Amino acid sequence: MNEQPTHEDDATENELDVVGADFEAATDQVFDDQSQAQPETRDEEMDRLRAEVEAADKRVLLAQADAENFRKRMRRDYEDQLKFAPLAVITDILQVRDNLVRAIEAASTENQGAEGLREGVAMVAKQLDDALAKHGVEEIPAAGEQFDPNFHEAISQMPCPDVEEGKVAHVAVTGFRMHGRVIRPAQVVVSMGQG
Numbered sequence: 001m002n003e004q005p006t007h008e009d010d011a012t013e014n015e016l017d018v019v020g021a022d023f024e025a026a027t028d029q030v031f032d033d034q035s036q037a038q039p040e041t042r043d044e045e046m047d048r049l050r051a052e053v054e055a056a057d058k059r060v061l062l063a064q065a066d067a068e069n070f071r072k073r074m075r076r077d078y079e080d081q082l083k084f085a086p087l088a089v090i091t092d093i094l095q096v097r098d099n100l101v102r103a104i105e106a107a108s109t110e111n112q113g114a115e116g117l118r119e120g121v122a123m124v125a126k127q128l129d130d131a132l133a134k135h136g137v138e139e140i141p142a143a144g145e146q147f148d149p150n151f152h153e154a155i156s157q158m159p160c161p162d163v164e165e166g167k168v169a170h171v172a173v174t175g176f177r178m179h180g181r182v183i184r185p186a187q188v189v190v191s192m193g194q195g
Contacts, residue, residue, distance in 0.1 A: 090135065093131075096128070097125060097132070098173065100128065104118055140175035140186050143171050147188065151175060151177075153188065155188065156190075157191070165193030169190065
């Protein structure tokens with residue numbers, strides 16, 4: 001008995017063809033994905049690992065450079081703190097020095113009998129200046145210098161035919177700097193020239 005295919009059989013075969021085609025396409029896709037996701041070769045793996053190591057080395061070098069810069073900055077801050085630690089003491093000593101200088105000036109203007117006193121006080125003032133210099137404290141030049149607000153504090157102006165306009169005619173209080181930093185500006189009278 002030969003049976004003739006019916007419409008139902010044709011429809012089933014068409015459905016099976018479609019399902020079969022879909023299955024083949026899905027299978028091909030899986031194999032394509034697997035071929036793309038195959039483990040990398042040894043050379044590829046070595047290249048990838050080398051790149052990762054180089055990136056890690058760069059990160060380590062940057063971290064070491066940052067740490068070294070931080071250490072240098074901390075060392076510099078610490079040295080500055082040490083260098084300027086005696087600043088309050090130096091300021092007090094400068095007042096003593098001022099009084100010694102005033103005593104020398106008074107002794108030299110009063111009379112000749114005070115010559116011994118003047119010499120003694122001058123020696124103390126010299127000793128004090130040497131001690132200050134040992135700690136980096138130096139006098140700021142002012143008399144006859146061009147007025148500079150970075151180093152001088154003008155307390156007044158006056159006509160002075162002997163001194164050019166804008167220059168220091170008289171130093172009222174000597175200024176000092178420590179390791180190049182002004183710790184007390186010189187208080188000065190600035191010349192106005194001929195007037």
